Amino acid sequence: MTFNLDEFLPYRLNIAATLISRRFAALHQDESGLSIPEWRVMAHLANEGAVSVRDIHKRVNLDKSIVSRAASRLEGAGLLRKSAHKGDRRLISLELTTEGRRLMQRLGRIADAFQAEIRAELGKDAAGFEAGLDRLIARSASGGQP
Amino acid sequence: MTFNLDEFLPYRLNIAATLISRRFAALHQDESGLSIPEWRVMAHLANEGAVSVRDIHKRVNLDKSIVSRAASRLEGAGLLRKSAHKGDRRLISLELTTEGRRLMQRLGRIADAFQAEIRAELGKDAAGFEAGLDRLIARSASGGQP
DNA sequence: TTGACATCATTGCACCTGCAACGATATGTT
DNA sequence: AACATATCGTTGCAGGTGCAATGATGTCAA
Numbered sequence: 263m264t265f266n267l268d269e270f271l272p273y274r275l276n277i278a279a280t281l282i283s284r285r286f287a288a289l290h291q292d293e294s295g296l297s298i299p300e301w302r303v304m305a306h307l308a309n310e311g312a313v314s315v316r317d318i319h320k321r322v323n324l325d326k327s328i329v330s331r332a333a334s335r336l337e338g339a340g341l342l343r344k345s346a347h348k349g350d351r352r353l354i355s356l357e358l359t360t361e362g363r364r365l366m367q368r369l370g371r372i373a374d375a376f377q378a379e380i381r382a383e384l385g386k387d388a389a390g391f392e393a394g395l396d397r398l399i400a401r402s403a404s405g406g407q408p
Numbered sequence: 409m410t411f412n413l414d415e416f417l418p419y420r421l422n423i424a425a426t427l428i429s430r431r432f433a434a435l436h437q438d439e440s441g442l443s444i445p446e447w448r449v450m451a452h453l454a455n456e457g458a459v460s461v462r463d464i465h466k467r468v469n470l471d472k473s474i475v476s477r478a479a480s481r482l483e484g485a486g487l488l489r490k491s492a493h494k495g496d497r498r499l500i501s502l503e504l505t506t507e508g509r510r511l512m513q514r515l516g517r518i519a520d521a522f523q524a525e526i527r528a529e530l531g532k533d534a535a536g537f538e539a540g541l542d543r544l545i546a547r548s549a550s551g552g553q554p
Numbered sequence: 555t556t557g558a559c560a561t562c563a564t565t566g567c568a569c570c571t572g573c574a575a576c577g578a579t580a581t582g583t584t
Numbered sequence: 585a586a587c588a589t590a591t592c593g594t595t596g597c598a599g600g601t602g603c604a605a606t607g608a609t610g611t612c613a614a
Contacts, residue, residue, distance in 0.1 A: 306413055331600090397529060472593070498578070
């Protein structure tokens with residue numbers, strides 16, 4: 263039996279992702295109270311303006327049910343606004359309110375600072391690490407190893 | 409607004425971990441039917457022999473309630489055995505059955521092959537990627553940036 | 555126009571997770 | 585010995601997640 267869990271890449275990847283998420287959550291939680299899905303929805307809206315649930319679902323890797331519920335909570339918190347999409351009444355337009363935009367400006371700064379901190383910790387391995395990350399995502403997203 | 413979610417490291421890390429976990433699950437699911445917690449418990453037992461719930465909880469980053477429930481399911485499936493710990497009756501000794509050991513031999517081979525596949529995909533970035541991963545885990549586990 | 559089929563957002567449901575009790579047992583102090 | 589405190593495994597419970605309906609709307613072809 264040569265296999266060792268501590269050296270297993272999927273395991274280490276999972277641990278690292280969990281720890282980094284916790285660290286980031288600890289940084290912005292007090293200020294925002296956002297969960298991870300809510301954070302992703304807000305971050306996407308901050309970049310893209312008015313989009314549908316389906317757009318977010320596809321772009322930020324969240325099940326559409328999760329996007330839907332997150333949007334409802336965020337609407338209740340006054341951070342985004344839902345409106346009917348002109349032309350296609352199946353769609354819903356989501357966009358940030360002024361308050362939502364203001365929050366995302368602060369969170370954007372926190373996020374940038376945190377990313378800089380991580381890159382500093384990575385030091386000379388930063389470039390290789392990020393290149394590997396992107397390669398894994400690209401290879402895995404397309405369904406395997408084509 | 410300069411922030412972009414797609415370039416945000418915690419986000420990319422989370423996506424990569426999820427995708428890799430899915431790929432690995434797809435490989436061994438048919439053969440084993442194990443969930444991620446069950447897989448971790450089994451993998452640890454395969455290396456360590458008889459250990460307690462608390463040991464696993466600390467070593468493989470799972471809440472003790474999750475370890476406890478996973479162990480019960482695995483016991484029901486005939487893959488591990490619970491027995492009283494001599495000397496300290498609060499503890500429970502967990503160890504693989506013959507069937508469990510046999511399963512882990514097959515899964516160990518699958519895991520090793522999968523890891524080789526990932527390293528091949530990473531190519532020249534493999535070393536930097538893994539070094540970065542370990543560094544992030546080490547820095548984050550110790551509570552921050554000491 | 556009608557009808558078959560696709561797409562969108564929401565909801566229901568079963569499962570998993572994280573956290574906080576809880577009872578049982580150990581340890582340490584007096 | 586007796587008590588306070590700590591540790592172990594289990595369980596209850598609230599909340600989150602993934603998946604499969606569901607109903608509303610859109611598209612396309614005959």
